[in-house]
Amino acid sequence: MEAYAEHHTGKMNYCFFCENISYKKVPGKEVGNKWICINCLHQLKEIFEGLERWEEEMAMGSKMQDQIDENLGI
Numbered sequence: 001m002e003a004y005a006e007h008h009t010g011k012m013n014y015c016f017f018c019e020n021i022s023y024k025k026v027p028g029k030e031v032g033n034k035w036i037c038i039n040c041l042h043q044l045k046e047i048f049e050g051l052e053r054w055e056e057e058m059a060m061g062s063k064m065q066d067q068i069d070e071n072l073g074i
């Protein structure tokens with residue numbers, strides 16, 4: 001399996017996420033030992049941007065919960 005992958009490195013890339021095989025002209029990025037195509041990178045970017053907002057909301061939510069607990073004297 002390793003030899004198979006090595007044999008094809010440089011010619012084509014196999015996207016870890018969408019499982020499409022892309023030739024070198026398709027942009028992508030190697031993340032660890034996985035290659036991810038530009039389409040999936042765009043999707044990941046959106047997910048991570050959403051994740052940051054979500055984490056902020058979670059942080060704010062837990063602060064509010066702390067405040068509520070304080071007000072209730074817990």
Ligand SMILES: [Zn+2]
Nearest residue numbers: 015018037040
């Ligand atoms: Zn992909």
